[in-house]
Amino acid sequence: MDDEVLLEKLLVGDQDAFRALVSRYHSSLVRVARYHVDSDAAAEDVAQDTWVAVLRGVHKFEGRSSFKTWLFKILVNRSRTAGSRDRKQVPVDTAFAEPTVEQSRFDAGGAWTDPPTPLDDLVSAHLDDALVVRAIRDAVRELPEPQQAVVTLRDVEGLSTYEVSALLGLTEGNVRVILHRGRAKVRAALEGVARGGLP
Amino acid sequence: MSVLTRDVTCREAVELVTDYLEGSLSTRERRRFEHHLARCDGCEGYLAQVRAVVAATGAVGPEDLDPATLQGLVALFEQYKGDS
Numbered sequence: 001m002d003d004e005v006l007l008e009k010l011l012v013g014d015q016d017a018f019r020a021l022v023s024r025y026h027s028s029l030v031r032v033a034r035y036h037v038d039s040d041a042a043a044e045d046v047a048q049d050t051w052v053a054v055l056r057g058v059h060k061f062e063g064r065s066s067f068k069t070w071l072f073k074i075l076v077n078r079s080r081t082a083g084s085r086d087r088k089q090v091p092v093d094t095a096f097a098e099p100t101v102e103q104s105r106f107d108a109g110g111a112w113t114d115p116p117t118p119l120d121d122l123v124s125a126h127l128d129d130a131l132v133v134r135a136i137r138d139a140v141r142e143l144p145e146p147q148q149a150v151v152t153l154r155d156v157e158g159l160s161t162y163e164v165s166a167l168l169g170l171t172e173g174n175v176r177v178i179l180h181r182g183r184a185k186v187r188a189a190l191e192g193v194a195r196g197g198l199p
Numbered sequence: 200m201s202v203l204t205r206d207v208t209c210r211e212a213v214e215l216v217t218d219y220l221e222g223s224l225s226t227r228e229r230r231r232f233e234h235h236l237a238r239c240d241g242c243e244g245y246l247a248q249v250r251a252v253v254a255a256t257g258a259v260g261p262e263d264l265d266p267a268t269l270q271g272l273v274a275l276f277e278q279y280k281g282d283s
Contacts, residue, residue, distance in 0.1 A: 013280050014244065014279075015273065015276060018272075018273070018276045018280075019269065019273060022261075022264065022269060022272045022273075023264050023269065025261070025263070026258075026261075026264050026268065026269075026272065027261040027262040027263075027264060028261040031261075038226045044268075048271075048272065048275065051272055051275055052275060052279055055275070055276060055279040055280060056279060082205075097214065099210070099213075099214070100213065100214060101210075101213045101245075103210070106208075106209060108212045109208065110208025110209055110210035110211060111208060111209050111210075111241075112209045112239075112241035113210050114244075115240070115241035115244055115245075116241060116244040116245045116246070116247075116248050117248075118244060118247065119247070119248045119251040119255075120247060120251050121254065122251075123254065123255040123258075124251075127255060127258055127259065127269075132255070132259075133259050136255055136256055137259065137261075137262050140256065141262070142282075151256070152261070155253055155256040155257055156256055156257065156259075156260060156261055158257050161221060172223075173223075176217055176218060176223060179217055179221075180214070180216070180217035180218070183217060183249060183252060184215045186252050186256060187248055187249055187252045190248075190251075190252055190255070191248065
């Protein structure tokens with residue numbers, strides 16, 4: 001069911017609609033909050049506060065942006081106020097670009113000696129496989145900040161790079177650098193599954 | 200050949216994939232990248248991998264919520280639903 005349909009139901013106090021929205025977004029909210037505050041507990045609190053703000057403000061939602069964008073904006077505002085004291089500065093090191101593919105896979109001239117294993121079959125035919133689902137979610141969860149917040153918003157939630165940059169207070173260039181590093185790790189994890197073979 | 204006109208190596212090409220997919224390479228960089236890709240199965244395969252990963256990450260979605268957390272949030276709902 002669309003977010004907007006769930007929102008209509010939420011307006012009339014439908015608990016199932018709330019359950020559906022919470023199930024859809026709470027984990028990502030906690031992830032992104034974790035970028036702004038220093039502990040998992042604080043991130044969980046901020047995500048909870050966000051739902052309270054949604055419940056209190058749902059009648060004010062005008063649909064100018066998607067519900068998803070509205071929701072993450074509330075989250076970011078909450079984490080900035082609630083967590084301003086323990087908010088951390090995450091340096092974005094873009095000057096020195098660390099390679100994202102194991103250098104042993106290239107020869108001295110920079111050409112592949114160990115080329116990529118195709119993943120299309122794995123992800124198209126086995127996306128319901130617990131192993132593949134777990135590999136992707138584990139890889140995202142193990143990303144360091146700010147990669148985790150960026151990959152969550154851009155790839156898991158599908159927001160635009162512009163939206164991600166606005167939400168996290170990063171330039172679009174920095175979002176792309178961070179996204180590049182994060183995606184490369186998820187890619188490596190999935191390739192590992194492909195090479196290990198499915199059960 | 201100068202650095203600007205020579206072909207990119209595979210090692211360099213893999214680092215351009217995100218900017219390529221995001222449409223943020225300069226025209227010159229994009230041409231060099233595509234020129235390389237057209238002649239390199241390995242890098243074409245790498246680009247396909249990254250595309251597959253992006254699609255799969257979106258399709259799999261966020262982690263499942265544990266029942267205790269869900270219950271806690273439903274309790275919040277019961278507490279605040281009349282406030283709006």
